[in-house]
Amino acid sequence: MSLNAETACRVFDVQRFSIHDGPGIRTTVFLAGCPLRCAFCQNPESFRPDAADLMTPRAIIAEVLKDRDYYAVSGGGLTVSGGDPLLHVAPVRALLEEARRNDLHTCVQTSGAVPEANLAAVLGLVDLFQLDLKHMDARRHRALTGASNERVLRAAAFLAERGAAVQFRMPLLPGVNDDDENLGALARFLAGLSVHALELVPYHRLYLDKYASLGLEPRLRDLQPPSAADRERVVDRLRRHGVAARIEPL
Numbered sequence: 001m002s003l004n005a006e007t008a009c010r011v012f013d014v015q016r017f018s019i020h021d022g023p024g025i026r027t028t029v030f031l032a033g034c035p036l037r038c039a040f041c042q043n044p045e046s047f048r049p050d051a052a053d054l055m056t057p058r059a060i061i062a063e064v065l066k067d068r069d070y071y072a073v074s075g076g077g078l079t080v081s082g083g084d085p086l087l088h089v090a091p092v093r094a095l096l097e098e099a100r101r102n103d104l105h106t107c108v109q110t111s112g113a114v115p116e117a118n119l120a121a122v123l124g125l126v127d128l129f130q131l132d133l134k135h136m137d138a139r140r141h142r143a144l145t146g147a148s149n150e151r152v153l154r155a156a157a158f159l160a161e162r163g164a165a166v167q168f169r170m171p172l173l174p175g176v177n178d179d180d181e182n183l184g185a186l187a188r189f190l191a192g193l194s195v196h197a198l199e200l201v202p203y204h205r206l207y208l209d210k211y212a213s214l215g216l217e218p219r220l221r222d223l224q225p226p227s228a229a230d231r232e233r234v235v236d237r238l239r240r241h242g243v244a245a246r247i248e249p250l
């Protein structure tokens with residue numbers, strides 16, 4: 001089948017049997033391109049759109065449908081990740097439409113650092129958004145990701161106000177964003193959206209080899225994953241602020 005340049009997806013990975021990218025057993029499709037450059041990014045391949053494979057939405061969904069039986073028994077489906085899949089909206093919209101035609105549950109992971117028009121364009125095609133709140137302080141967010149958090153916070157409010165199902169997440173980076181001030185600000189922001197749950201994604205170091213193979217220098221080379229005590233303290237702090245935090249296993 002010929003590629004439509006407008007809706008072809010730049011795919012740098014497809015992971016079957018994912019169990020940490022939304023409910024149930026899922027296939028996660030990673031699309032290249034991201035507006036941010038996070039110091040802890042686990043997917044630096046996404047910074048190189050030219051190195052990804054161009055695929056039609058139909059070819060991607062044909063791959064995803066191979067595990068349809070697993071989705072049916074587990075409540076799973078398709079997760080679109082990146083990079084930020086909402087950076088280029090025409091391809092992801094075409095992909096989600098193809099998923100809809102095949103009755104797949106759809107989850108989209110976004111940085112939120114995209115125009116509201118891009119969020120609006122996929123709103124009716126996404127069963128669950130996962131949106132990361134990396135730091136509540138604009139200056140520290142910029143130091144960590146290369147951009148202010150202004151657009152991310154607006155995206156969070158935009159989705160919440162429209163009744164979209166959103167799972168808010170925070171990468172847990174010891175000594176970077178796990179201080180009381182940030183956790184308190186995060187809890188107040190979520191309360192303003194009538195949200196009282198948060199997913200914590202503990203930092204890990206497995207991605208460092210990728211940087212070496214791509215010739216990139218990891219900025220958080222010396223950062224260690226959160227200890228059990230770190231994780232307990234953060235969950236407890238958030239609970240005191242009225243937020244039920246669930247922590248992903250390391």
Ligand code: SF4
Nearest residue numbers: 034036038041083111
């Ligand atoms: S938003 Fe995600 S994919 Fe983009 S740079 Fe940050 S961690 Fe990497």
